[in-house]
Amino acid sequence: MSDKKLVHIVDDEDSIRRSVSFMLKTSGYQVETWNSGQAFLKDVKHAEHGCILLDIRMPEIDGLEVQRLLAERGVTMPIVIMTGHGDISIAIRAMKGGAVDFLEKPFEKxxxxxxxxxxxxxxxxxxxxxxxxxxxxxxxxxxxxRERDVLEGLARGFPNKTIAYDLGISPRTVEVHRANLMVKLEVHTLSDALRIAFAAGLGS
Incomplete structure (x- = not known):
């Protein structure tokens, strides 16, 4: 049995499975790949514990449904979501469901x-x-x-324009508040800010 950390890659795209496997293996991780949510769900009770890299858009069962079913079955492996550009609001829902982070494709190593x-x-x-x-x-x-109001809007998956409309301020002012709250929370990415927001109960 290897003492390397194991990552389960669940994605229906062969090219993604290959490229991400290569990135992880060359960085010292052990990798197992699954070409669908169904395949992973079928064998998860026998799968070695590790973390799950889960694609959102897959045929038949999407990533959110896989995440829900894993939680239902008591699977506690942490999940990182892979998402396309148009799926940020879905990725935020996944983080509310306990996902550790989301990666927007194409992502850096x-x-x-x-x-x-x-x-x-x-x-x-x-x-x-x-x-x-x-x-x-x-x-x-x-x-x-006001910064907390903006963070609440982001945690609900709203774009800057919607937050601005709801708060009666300009989108530019929302951007300023957003930049300021990132500095105060000492984070560099939206997902890091959202992790703090969800832990504190915002966005529910």
Missing amino acids: AALLGAIEESFARIANATSASARAADAATMLAALTA
Whole structure:
């Protein structure tokens, strides 16, 4: 039995499975690939524990449904979502469902490895949800009320224009608040900001 960290790649595109497998294997990970959500669900109870790299758009059973069924079966492996450009709101729903991160295709190797390492950190550290919620609440306390409103809108999957309309401010002002809250939360990506927002109960 290998002591390498195992990543399950679930994607119906052969080219994605091959390229991502290569990226991960050359970075020292063990990889298993699955060409559909059904194939993975069928064998998951016998699968070795690791993290799951799950595509959103697949025929028959999409990534969100796979995620839901895994949760229903008590599978606790952390999930990283792979998504196309038009699927950000779906990816946000996946994060609300407990996904660690989402990667927008085409993604850089550094982004992939960062998301995978975050998944294994979650396994290793198994921090309780209540501790994460407390940490997130502490971080959100640094935001102004308006910055928190903007973060709430982002956590609901709304674009800047919708948030601006709802709050009665300009899209440019939303962008300014968004930039400021990212600085205060000390994050560089939207998914990192959303992870904090969801842990604190925003976007529900």
